[in-house]
Amino acid sequence: MPAFGEQTSAAEVLRPHAEDAFAAELAALAARDDRPRPARWKLSPWAVATYLLGGTLPDGTVITPKYVGPRRLVEVAVTTLATDRALLLLGVPGTAKTWVSEHLAAAVSGDSTLLVQGTAGTPEEAIRYGWDYAQLLAHGPSRDALVPSPVMRAMTEGTTVRVEELTRIPADVQDTLITILSEKTLPIPELGQEVQAVRGFNLIATANDRDRGVNDLSSALRRRFNTVVLPLPASPEAEVDIVTRRVDQIGRSLDLPSAPDGTDEIRRVVTVFRELRDGLTSDGRTKVKSPSGTLSTAEAISVVTGGLALSAHFGDGVLRAGDVAAGVLGAVVRDPGTDRVVWQEYLETVVRERDGWQDFYRACREVSA
Template identity: 90%
Template sequence: MTASKTSVGTGAEVLRPHAEDAFADELRALAQADDRPRPAGWLLSPWAVSTYLLGGLLPDGTTVITPKYVGPRRIVEVAVTTLATDRALLLLGVPGTAKTWVSEHLAAAVSGDSTLLVQGTAGTPEEAIRYGWNYARLLAHGPSREALVPSPVMRAMSEGMTARVEELTRIPADVQDSLITILSEKSLPVPELGQEVQAVRGFNLIATANDRDRGVNDLSGALRRRFNTVVLPLPATPEAEVDIVSRRVGQIGRSLDLPPAPEGLEEIRRVVTVFRELRDGVSADGRTRIKTPSGTLSTAEAISVVTGGLALAAHFGDGVLRPADVAAGILGAVVRDPASDRVVWQEYLETVVRERDGWQDFYRACREVSV
């Protein structure tokens, strides 16, 4: 089963292909090698979906599946298994824990289409989740199926696909609750037409939420019960985080024709070390307590800092990532509150970075942009 997608463009290579397009070869190879049972409407078996996300070697030994998510295997297995049941999936975590990334790749592997997406904001209307109307047709001919504009969720229900709702807790509570009937009854009433849309087998929904948004628009108990919640943690070790940053920077860099990330692996390790120490409130050796800034300093922000540094190195340097290329990006990520965060950053530079062997170039570069 596949869904039709319409893209508007000039025919040139897009800046960021959807997951199902960027990794079409891997998905095709997995589908051909996949001899395990597949839930109704799924393009791959749960085993193959997990392999697609976590990476691995196909049984024939000829095709390598690249990891899309670096983290505990059991988390991915639970998420995939949830989608094979009648419960929706809620991916919860602090900013930068790859919730959106995992959501997109899950939808791509399960349904072959990751674009049935509702982006949650404070202004998201109920129509974005249920349906809207083509008002020209509505005024001319009255309520009809032709005048109805289906939401991504309605389309997923009628086609047996996976819908995605990003930043669920950013959506107003009364709009959130429009999901309750959809998730419990697997139907969407259209009272204007005296009809309903019933979900086809294969339909499910993946939502993401930032646990820093607690108290913004908390989920009602009734809605939360419709989800199985999977918490995505921050990378457990510095090595894992360096691996994640290197992979994503490499992917982004190739699309932007930037130098290969391995050329700056030492600086990637430094960025990751700085972010982890400031996040954890203690130096890597455990000897120095550190004040934490107001920002999250997530893996996603580390990826942004390194990508920006590579762009500087490519366009204003010799293509090799150096301390001066990442210093300004780190300062921008750390100092969100100019009053308090600047003090935290200066103290960290003087008590930790300045005294660290082999970090003098990095210390000077950071001092220069911090003045």
């Protein structure tokens, strides 16, 4: 095992950064990308969009899709980053906002690690800069004592920085971004200096539109962004494809065997989640109550991955209804009072009557008892 601080290979890391996990694809695109590139971009806007959406290069190299959704949304997001406007990815939980922001940063700058994670306790220093207090006490304010934030580093290096869950950050801390995004300058009043962003700098923020009212963006800050709303998958087939791809990627990283004939169970999980969040069965005939949770695609991926681990370690390696039932119950019943009633009603009125779902019904009844 490598000692703390030693370099670890991407193959040994539980979740490699996007630029490491897909290094071969990024290199193949860069080698064959003859289109104009903005300053300090690793790829052209066309190649960045191809990296996210997938495709086949002239030499036969296959670029796997990282995002399954409308092409125009990806093109608008990439084009925004090629201008002086920051990008805000907005959507309900589980619409791949963080995933898209990471891959955009990896393709544009070759580095997705410049990250500010937004929480209720995120301080102003996380966006501006902090101080090395040993240096500060010994020598007073100086550039040597200053600890740059990821945003400051991106400004000086001309790269892309990510701010996750922007609306979770307190409003007064959010507004420290206004000068950075409008003037492309970060003042350092303690030193009487400033940091000016070099060409190539831009910022990608993500926000959950279910969090409205938590820390709404000021109108001044919102004007500094171009907003792209990432929708839920448009069709069951698209969602099944997304879940299947991500479960396969996660399973390989965890050394889990691929689940033969697992598509049927994935389709069931996706169907249950879509019907409960839409409040309507897939045939449009029966209205159902929706639980308090979001039942997003990300949660479906988690349920199926957990089921795959169960089947690998405690079953016969084949993904079955009993492997996903407990995960479905845990995702649906967030509020033990109201959600359990919603789930029991859906189970008895929809799942029980559905042809070919008796094994799923029995497995869900068993874990729900």
